[in-house]
Amino acid sequence: MWAIILHGGAKEIEPDEADANRSGCLRALSAGRAVLEGGGSALDAVEAAIRVLEDDPAFNCGYGSVLNAAGEVEMCAAIMEGRTFNVGGVSIVQGVRHPVSVARAMLEEETTLIAGPGARAFAAEKGLELCDPAALRASKDEKKRGRTGTHDTVGCVALDRHGLLVAGTSTGGLDDTPVGRVGDSALPGCGFYADNDLGAVAFSGDGERIARKILAARVMHALGPQGPDEALGLAIRHVAQIGGEAGGIALTPDGRFGWMHNSREFAVAYASSDQPEPRVYLRKAEERE
Numbered sequence: 001m002w003a004i005i006l007h008g009g010a011k012e013i014e015p016d017e018a019d020a021n022r023s024g025c026l027r028a029l030s031a032g033r034a035v036l037e038g039g040g041s042a043l044d045a046v047e048a049a050i051r052v053l054e055d056d057p058a059f060n061c062g063y064g065s066v067l068n069a070a071g072e073v074e075m076c077a078a079i080m081e082g083r084t085f086n087v088g089g090v091s092i093v094q095g096v097r098h099p100v101s102v103a104r105a106m107l108e109e110e111t112t113l114i115a116g117p118g119a120r121a122f123a124a125e126k127g128l129e130l131c132d133p134a135a136l137r138a139s140k141d142e143k144k145r146g147r148t149g150t151h152d153t154v155g156c157v158a159l160d161r162h163g164l165l166v167a168g169t170s171t172g173g174l175d176d177t178p179v180g181r182v183g184d185s186a187l188p189g190c191g192f193y194a195d196n197d198l199g200a201v202a203f204s205g206d207g208e209r210i211a212r213k214i215l216a217a218r219v220m221h222a223l224g225p226q227g228p229d230e231a232l233g234l235a236i237r238h239v240a241q242i243g244g245e246a247g248g249i250a251l252t253p254d255g256r257f258g259w260m261h262n263s264r265e266f267a268v269a270y271a272s273s274d275q276p277e278p279r280v281y282l283r284k285a286e287e288r289e
């Protein structure tokens with residue numbers, strides 16, 4: 001079987017932003033599922049889906065990233081596969097068009113995480129698309145938001161026909177944070193993790209609090225005895241205890257989806273070979289209705 005679930009961030013979505021969030025998630029889902037339906041790998045599916053989100057100014061990643069305290073875009077992204085436990089991550093990178101693709105290239109390296117100018121130099125060495133760092137600043141009209149304090153990191157987890165589980169994240173971080181600040185999104189065990197025997201998970205939310213409570217590690221520890229929704233619910237309760245807001249998605253080796261959030265909204269889309277009709281929701285409560 002194959003299965004894919006992705007999210008557009010734990011955040012607040014106003015009524016006039018709902019369509020952009022739903023359609024953006026569905027476009028990304030369609031790119032990822034096309035790979036899986038064609039027999040491709042979960043790595044390619046997660047990268048393809050996140051690249052679509054990185055092109056969409058409705059989401060805080062790639063083009064449309066929020067700005068740090070110096071008014072600049074600094075991005076983090078990561079990808080992990082659950083067979084070899086290989087991890088590739090980039091942090092506070094500037095001037096690359098698709099951070100998730102740089103993270104994907106890092107997956108082949110012994111180094112798991114590269115930051116700042118070194119990350120851009122690595123992207124250049126691999127022939128990946130570079131851009132003017134300022135070219136990633138979408139206008140407020142394009143983003144249709146302009147509020148501060150949103151935590152809309154994107155993420156995707158997928159299972160391919162060969163049983164490979166992959167988790168990926170991409171983010172512009174949080175608004176107005178210090179130059180060089182690193183959140184959870186490129187830290188394995190915090191913002192994401194994948195283990196073919198247990199499952200794969202990706203989070204969005206308050207990076208510092210997600211890291212303090214190692215949310216992805218908590219989910220991995222709970223999966224098995226607990227289902228994916230329960231495991232995520234437990235992790236979200238932990239982050240809430242220290243005042244954090246988060247949303248997470250998970251997938252088990254047998255293709256069961258989980259998603260939970262304590263943010264007001266959390267745009268999620270998913271589909272699988274068993275359930276090919278794509279589903280998209282902005283809140284967990286909508287799924288239950």
Ligand code: GLY
Pocket residue numbers: 151153171172173174182183184185203204205206207208
């Ligand atoms: N969750 C994204 C960040 O805190 O950077």
